[in-house]
Ligand code: KIV
């Protein structure tokens with residue numbers, strides 16, 4: 001049986017670190033529920049020690065989401081780790097993700113710590129986290145620019161303390177695919193007991209190679225977890241795009257013989273929800289989720305697709321959640337059309353009562369506005385009718 005490829009979504013943590021993408025607690029809960037419908041394996045819901053707001057959001061998500069494992073980031077110190085555990089407690093089973101930088105540059109200039117101090121702090125952090133959960137992820141920040149010998153020693157130490165996932169970040173998006181894949185492979189070969197942990201990759205997109213680097217980490221390096229965000233949201237040029245790695249792995253099964261738990265039909269609703277919540281527009285030519293991703297403009301292509309779709313389509317639009325018929329919503333629309341559009345936008349209301357109330361607000365708005373756009377619908381659901 002093929003190995004599982006774990007999809008670790010960090011839209012609510014690294015994605016939110018994108019300047020201008022901060023989200024309220026309610027918005028985060030809504031996105032977490034959509035990530036659960038998408039069947040991501042792990043949701044990194046935030047960084048509990050970073051603010052009370054983040055703590056509250058993680059805590060609420062830990063109470064709400066049942067089918068995905070919830071995780072919080074924590075620096076490698078007792079206070080951060082204890083705060084993460086407290087926020088996550090309602091989930092029962094949860095993951096703590098602790099990190100410390102291991103590159104010479106970060107240790108010397110940012111942390112002002114010696115390599116031996118960093119190694120000891122990493123070891124103690126994982127030991128401390130173990131009292132709260134068995135599911136501990138460790139990340140050597142700036143891993144791709146760290147000295148191999150030192151990195152191997154740190155990873156050996158944290159695995160010995162019980163870290164069950166080792167995540168190698170390309171923090172500044174500096175790696176290139178062959179090199180990054182080879183880095184993961186050599187670490188797995190040289191770190192003692194490397195098979196006691198799942199190896200993971202976390203790539204940034206500064207040179208536009210986050211997806212390629214992540215896939216190289218899997219194919220060349222043997223990583224079995226990819227960290228990613230919806231629409232590739234994240235610091236600077238963003239993180240690995242969830243929709244791209246998932247559809248690459250699903251479409252090229254001849255290359256990636258791996259099991260994926262993801263329900264791809266929830267990809268477009270997740271993309272729309274994240275875009276409308278953060279205000280970050282998805283570029284039309286973005287793979288999988290861009291408005292033009294399945295559009296054919298040239299005559300030759302249109303002719304080809306009409307004769308046989310696979311002439312110019314390697315995936316089916318409906319398989320990633322694009323709806324075939326676009327119903328225009330207005331004052332004559334019924335409750336079912338309204339409900340379906342909510343689903344397409346990744347918004348699921350908790351009860352029939354909430355749906356009825358939202359539908360009543362929709363009808364009231366439709367009396368004033370000829371056509372109701374997707375943005376109107378998310379706004380009227382998000383703020384309980386306080387539509388701008
Ligand atoms: O990019 C990075 O190094 C991170 C770590 C905290 C995993 O986001």
Ligand code: ZN
Pocket residue numbers: 014169171202204
């Ligand atoms: Zn990151």
